[in-house]
Amino acid sequence: MLENNKIFIEFAYFITFFSGAFVSFLFILRSKFSWFRQLDKKTQIQFADKLVSCIHSVTITIRALYVLFTDPNLQENKLIYNSETLCRTYQITLGFFIFDTLIMFIYKNEMFDWKFLIHHVASILGSGVTMSYGTFSYFALIRSLSEASTVFIQIRWFLLTLKLEKTKKLKTKRDFTTCASTSCSNTRVAGKSLMPHPMYNDPMFATNSYMNYNHGNHYLPNGFPYPHPSYLNAQPNAPPIYFQAYPRF
Numbered sequence: 642m643l644e645n646n647k648i649f650i651e652f653a654y655f656i657t658f659f660s661g662a663f664v665s666f667l668f669i670l671r672s673k674f675s676w677f678r679q680l681d682k683k684t685q686i687q688f689a690d691k692l693v694s695c696i697h698s699v700t701i702t703i704r705a706l707y708v709l710f711t712d713p714n715l716q717e718n719k720l721i722y723n724s725e726t727l728c729r730t731y732q733i734t735l736g737f738f739i740f741d742t743l744i745m746f747i748y749k750n751e752m753f754d755w756k757f758l759i760h761h762v763a764s765i766l767g768s769g770v771t772m773s774y775g776t777f778s779y780f781a782l783i784r785s786l787s788e789a790s791t792v793f794i795q796i797r798w799f800l801l802t803l804k805l806e807k808t809k810k811l812k813t814k815r816d817f818t819t820c821a822s823t824s825c826s827n828t829r830v831a832g833k834s835l836m837p838h839p840m841y842n843d844p845m846f847a848t849n850s851y852m853n854y855n856h857g858n859h860y861l862p863n864g865f866p867y868p869h870p871s872y873l874n875a876q877p878n879a880p881p882i883y884f885q886a887y888p889r890f
Contacts, residue, residue, distance in 0.1 A: 648728065655736025659693055663744065666692050676803075683751040684802060690744055690752065691795045697737040698791040704730045705785040715779060723775030727782070731772035734785070738764045 666689040670677040677685065708715060708726055715722055738761045745752045745761075771781045 648732070651729065652732045652736060655733050656740050659697070659737050659740040660743075662693050662696060663689050663740070680802070686744075686748050686751045688799070688802065690741065691798060693737070694741070695792050695795050697733065698788040698795075700733060701730065701785050702789040704733070705782050705788075708782060715782070719779035720777065721775050722778045723772070727775075727778055728772055730782075730785070731768045734768045735765060735772070738768070 667685065670689065671685070677688070680688065704726070708724075708730065712724065712726070714724070715727075742758065742761045742765070745754070745758060767781065770776060771778055
């Protein structure tokens with residue numbers, strides 16, 4: 642588990658990274674490409690911001706797939722789990738959404754949108770809670786796979802902005818975007834079906850895999866503290882309490 646000071650340092654690093662990428666894209670595109678200079682200020686800012694969004698989308702999708710296929714502990718602890726790789730993934734997401742929120746306020750006339758602001762705030766809160774407490778990590782990771790469709794949505798925007806809407810490229814990208822979005826949506830639905838059923842036996846998710854009654858260690862397998870058994874009216878040698886899951890694993 643990352644130390645707290647290291648977490649905040651890396652968290653600030655990702656905000657700085659996305660901010661630097663945004664400024665770099667604007668500078669390079671304005672200095673090297675005449676067609677970009679002909680675009681209005683609003684379009685230029687949106688163009689650079691969407692390029693940064695593509696970087697975030699590709700990074701998060703790759704990391705989510707990597708964790709899903711290489712971390713066996715995640716499959717065994719779908720409800721509450723955390724790891725260094727997951728923490729870093731959430732830091733990247735938090736860094737991007739905070740950066741994008743700041744951009745909306747800095748370039749209010751060009752970028753601000755209430756719908757995006759609400760979406761970003763919800764994403765920041767959700768990622769922050771999951772990173773801090775490890776709750777619903779599996780669901781959050783499955784949800785992150787929807788970022789894969791963002792790249793194709795942004796490509797379509799680029800083609801429209803560059804007046805390529807009548808070309809074969811746009812038609813191909815549009816069809817591919819539809820397929821990608823549908824696939825990501827189906828993946829999220831499939832992920833939800835693998836989550837524990839809400840009709841669990843104990844209101845505090847006190848499962849045998851999360852709490853060691855015999856040795857008095859009240860921590861998750863990844864080192865996160867968990868409520869003391871006395872809070873749950875459990876005895877030190879009480880039998881294992883399992884939550885009902887559907888489907889059962």
